[in-house]
Amino acid sequence: MSEFSKIKTKLLAEQVEEDIYNYIIKTDLNVGDKLPNEFELAEKFGVGRSTIREAVKLLESDGILEVRRGSGTYVVNKMPKDIDPLGLSAIEDKMALAMDLADLRILLEPGIAEMAALNATEEDIKVLYELCDIIEEKIAKDENYIEYDIKFHTYVAKSSKNMVVEQLIPIIDTAVMMFVNVTHKQLTEETMMTHRAVVDAIAERDIVGAKTAMMMHMTYNRNLIKKLMKESKNQ
Amino acid sequence: MSEFSKIKTKLLAEQVEEDIYNYIIKTDLNVGDKLPNEFELAEKFGVGRSTIREAVKLLESDGILEVRRGSGTYVVNKMPKDIDPLGLSAIEDKMALAMDLADLRILLEPGIAEMAALNATEEDIKVLYELCDIIEEKIAKDENYIEYDIKFHTYVAKSSKNMVVEQLIPIIDTAVMMFVNVTHKQLTEETMMTHRAVVDAIAERDIVGAKTAMMMHMTYNRNLIKKLMKESKNQ
Structure with missing residues (x-):
C-alpha cells in the first residue's frame, strides 16, 4: 500500500470510528451488548470490511469495544475517559x-x-x-x-x-x-x-x-x- | 551518559517537577510571577542544576512554566489540564x-x-x-x-x-x-x-x-x- 493510501485509510477509519461510537450511543447499546458483525457494519456505513476492522481496533484502544475471538465484538465502556x-x-x-x-x-x-x-x-x-x-x-x-x-x-x-x-x-x-x-x-x-x-x-x-x-x-x-x-x- | 544514568536522571527530574509544582502552589505564586533562579532551586531541592533544568522543561511542556530568555522562568498557568x-x-x-x-x-x-x-x-x-x-x-x-x-x-x-x-x-x-x-x-x-x-x-x-x-x-x-x-x- 502506498503512503498516500495508508493515510487515506487511516482518516477513513477515524471517521468510521466516530460513526460507530455515535451508533452505539444513538441505538442505546449498553455495556455487555454485542455489536453487529463486520458485514452489517460495512454495509451500514458504506465502507469496506478492512476499514471497519481498523475502526474497531481504534475503539478497542479507546477502551470502548472488546473483540472476543470466536464470539464477536462487545461494548465494554460507553464513555471515553476524557x-x-x-x-x-x-x-x-x-x-x-x-x-x-x-x-x-x-x-x-x-x-x-x-x-x-x-x-x-x-x-x-x-x-x-x-x-x-x-x-x-x-x-x-x-x-x-x-x-x-x-x-x-x-x-x-x-x-x-x-x-x-x-x-x-x-x-x-x-x-x-x-x-x-x-x-x-x-x-x-x-x-x-x-x-x-x-x-x-x-x-x-x-x-x-x-x-x-x-x-x-x-x-x-x-x-x-x-x-x-x-x-x-x-x- | 549510560542508559541507566539517563533513566535515573529522568526519574529524578520527574520528582523535582512535582516538588517545584507543589512549591508554586504552597508559596502561592501567581500566574505572571517569576520563579527563583536555578541556583536557588537547586539548593532548595538538594539536586544539581541540570536536574532543575530538566524539571523546568517538563513543567514547560505541561504548560505551567515559561522560560523567557534573558529574563527568567515564569508561572503561566497554575492548573495542569487534567x-x-x-x-x-x-x-x-x-x-x-x-x-x-x-x-x-x-x-x-x-x-x-x-x-x-x-x-x-x-x-x-x-x-x-x-x-x-x-x-x-x-x-x-x-x-x-x-x-x-x-x-x-x-x-x-x-x-x-x-x-x-x-x-x-x-x-x-x-x-x-x-x-x-x-x-x-x-x-x-x-x-x-x-x-x-x-x-x-x-x-x-x-x-x-x-x-x-x-x-x-x-x-x-x-x-x-x-x-x-x-x-x-x-x-
Whole structure:
C-alpha cells in the first residue's frame, strides 16, 4: 500500500470510528451488548470490511469495544475517559448512581432555572422554545429525544450566565444519559409539560415559577428512579 | 551518559517537577510571577542544576512554566489540564469567576451538609472535628490553611455518601483555591465558628442546623467576594 493510501485509510477509519461510537450511543447499546458483525457494519456505513476492522481496533484502544475471538465484538465502556471527568463510569451500582445523580440535580437545577429567569436573553428564550418543540416532535414520533433533553438543560444552564454552571451541567447531564438512562421513554407527558413551564416562567422573568417548575420536573424524574430502584430490589 | 544514568536522571527530574509544582502552589505564586533562579532551586531541592533544568522543561511542556530568555522562568498557568476538567483556568475575569463559584457553592454545599447530617459515620465526624482543630491551629499561627479548608469541604461531601457529590466538590473547591483565592486569610473568625457549627450539627444529626450553618459559612464568603468586587470596580 502506498503512503498516500495508508493515510487515506487511516482518516477513513477515524471517521468510521466516530460513526460507530455515535451508533452505539444513538441505538442505546449498553455495556455487555454485542455489536453487529463486520458485514452489517460495512454495509451500514458504506465502507469496506478492512476499514471497519481498523475502526474497531481504534475503539478497542479507546477502551470502548472488546473483540472476543470466536464470539464477536462487545461494548465494554460507553464513555471515553476524557469525557468522564467525574469517573462515574467505574461505579458499578447504576441504580444507586442514578439516584445520586438525581439528588445532585435537585440541588442544582432549580437554582439554575432561577438564575436563567433573571439572566436569559431574548435569543436564549427563543432557543429554549425551539428545543421544547423538537422534543415534543420526537416524542410524537416515538423517537429517542435524550440528546435534545440534554441540550435543553445545557441551554437553561447557559442562560443562567454563571460560567461555572455552564461548564458543569453538560458533564452531569451527559453522565445521566451515558450511565443511567433508566427512565428512557417514560415520563414523556410530564417532561413536555414541565419543560414548557420552565421556559414560560423564564420568558416571564418569574423566578419563583422557573425554580418550582424545574423542581417539579426533577421530582417526577426522582420519583420514577425511586420506584424503579424499589422494583429492582424486590426482584 | 549510560542508559541507566539517563533513566535515573529522568526519574529524578520527574520528582523535582512535582516538588517545584507543589512549591508554586504552597508559596502561592501567581500566574505572571517569576520563579527563583536555578541556583536557588537547586539548593532548595538538594539536586544539581541540570536536574532543575530538566524539571523546568517538563513543567514547560505541561504548560505551567515559561522560560523567557534573558529574563527568567515564569508561572503561566497554575492548573495542569487534567486537574481542570471544567476549563476554568481559561476564564480571564477572576473576580466574576469567584462570584460564579460562590453562587454555585451556595446551591450545592448547604444541601450536601444536610445529606452529611443524615449519613456521616462516627469516623467521619471524628475526622471533621480533627480538620476543625488543624484549621484553628493554622489560623492561630497565621499560616495558610486553605489546603485544609478544601479537605474540610471534601470531607463533608464524602460524609454525604452521595457518590457524585464526592467526586464533584474537590473539583469545585480546588478551583476556588487555584483560580480565585481572593478571600485568603480573611474571615478567619467566621470560618472557625461556622465550620464548627456545621460539624456540631452533623454530629447531632440536626439536618436543618447543618444546612443553615453551611449556608451561613457560604454567605460570609459570598458577601466578602461581593465587597471585593465592588472595590475593584471602583478603582
